[in-house]
Amino acid sequence: MQKLSIRGGVPLSGEVRVAGAKNAALPILAASLLTAAPVRITNVPQLNDVRTMIRLLERMGVKAEAGPRDVRLDARGVTEPFAPYDLVKTMRASILALGPLLARFGEARVSLPGGCAIGERPVDLHIKGLTAMGADIAIESGYIHATATRLKGARIFLDPVTVTGTENLMMAACLARGTTVLENAAREPEVSDLARCLLAMGAKITGHGTDTITVEGVDALFGVDHAVMPDRIEAGTFLAAAAATRGTVTLMDAPVAALEAVLDKLRDAGAAIAVGSNTVRIAMAGRPRSVSLRTAPHPGFPTDMQAQFIALNAVAEGTALVTETIFENRFMHVQELRRLGARIEVQGHTAVVHGVDALAGATVMATDLRASASLVIAGLVAEGETIIDRIYHLDRGYERIEERLGQLGARIARVS
DSSP: OOEEEEEOOOOOEEEEEOOBOHHHHHHHHHHGGGOSSOEEEESOOOOHHHHHHHHHHHHHTOEEEEOSSEEEEEOTTOOOOEEOHHHHTTOGGGGGGHHHHHHHHSEEEEEOGGGOOTTSSSHHHHHHHHHHTTOEEEEETTEEEEEOSSOBOOEEEOSSOOHHHHHHHHHHHHTSBSEEEEETOOOOHHHHHHHHHHHHTTOEEEOBTBSEEEEEOOSOOOOEEEEOOBOHHHHHHHHHHHHHTTOEEEEESOOGGGGHHHHHHHHHTTOEEEEOSSEEEEEOOSOOBOOOEEBOSTTSBOGGGHHHHHHHHHTSBSEEEEEOOSOTTOOHHHHHHHHTTOEEEEETTEEEEEOOSOOBOOEEEOOSHHHHHHHHHHHHHSBSEEEEEOTHHHHTTOTTHHHHHHHTTOEEEEEO
């Protein structure tokens, strides 16, 4: 099993290009199911989750041709609207095939993501929304089996707000008869990127980027050549790493407008930040200051950056309160950070982080994707060697992170 070895204590310095956004690429790849015309997606990140989605599409009969940064897809010959458990179990985003398959083919059979119970995360809202649009849905042997002659427009209130639910229903509504209104819709930039792709395919969508999205159904969608937006979470991770190591880093191809909440907190931590049209330069001259935060749906502070900021606060001056409002059990990285010497207490949905002067290297274990990133940041500042185990989590969301951090001066290597 592969691990990361990090010898900390080196301030990051230099330039790094931000890769395409995983959370935008996955729904856009699924949108290829909505048309019989060829689709080309560019700025596609080289990640395990992206490869899994492509394999899933191929399993259904989609012809896929992947290049270094682009994917060409042709879904005219889909043979089976079926997403099997062996692929879905590794990636919850596979549920995004449900809406497009049902809208175009009138039937879909998709495994429940990860085999989890409906309701733990709002997969039930996907089902309720499609049912409101006229679908007949049954749960059979761990699969969602949905059928509909043709979906019809409906007014759907999403409670709680859900990103993948918004995306799934927006895609399904593109081929429905009539008008669909999604209220309390997710406002994340990745939802807007999917909407821009669908609009280029001939969809009629308004309101994306707000909490009310309106979709006028059309009879067919067309091919598209679409570039995936840059990854705001990867960008934020590099910025947090630069701040924690007291470095100076410039992000190229950065999603500047999507980073406002993160940049505000970094400024509060004492970082000097200069923003261009698609660049962000951060410089942290001394020890960062602690910054308290509370996660919230966009445009609030992103839950996917919570772990990275806990790592930053672990070596900052002062005490910070970090409150998680989106997901339960998202403080699993805290126990591992403690192994490196961090002083953190968890009180319900809040982590109390007391900054320490220094961390010390140790062997730690990644528990999920963003927890992995927090351990990398901690390892970059820790004295001595840090070994991070189970880095397959990291490979789901960060493209060749050890090579790119190495270009910034980090002493980091992938080992067996």
